[in-house]
Amino acid sequence: MKTDGRQQKETGPRMIPVVDLGRCSRCEGCIEIAPEVFRVNTDTACIEVIDLPEYPIDKVNETITYCPEDCISWEH
Ligand code: SF4
Numbered sequence: 001m002k003t004d005g006r007q008q009k010e011t012g013p014r015m016i017p018v019v020d021l022g023r024c025s026r027c028e029g030c031i032e033i034a035p036e037v038f039r040v041n042t043d044t045a046c047i048e049v050i051d052l053p054e055y056p057i058d059k060v061n062e063t064i065t066y067c068p069e070d071c072i073s074w075e076h
Contacts, residue, residue, distance in 0.1 A: 013076045017060045019047050020071035030063040030072060038063070 017037060019030075024047055030038040031047070037055055041048045064072045 015055065015057070015074045015076055017049050017055055017063075018073055018075045019049060020069075020073070021046050023069045023071040025069050027068060029066055029068065033063045033066060034059040 019038070026040075026045070026047060028040070028047070031040070034056065037050055037052065037060060038047055039050055040046070060072070060074070064074075
């Protein structure tokens with residue numbers, strides 16, 4: 001059985017990336033890695049997660065590993 005992200009999505013709970021804005025330094029590294037997931041909110045100038053039906057698990061995991069403030073996580 002395949003165990004890629006899509007398979008996990010169909011069988012597990014929906015996973016949504018979240019940013020702890022209290023710790024975010026707005027370095028925008030997450031946007032560089034996954035511009036399809038993260039963007040700057042033009043009103044608040046804070047990082048926000050784009051509303052997607054599903055998220056690229058490997059890409060988001062990469063941002064979690066990279067984030068210098070350790071403020072990105074998965075919410076189930
Ligand atoms: S990588 Fe982390 S600290 Fe940098 S903007 Fe993204 S969430 Fe904020």
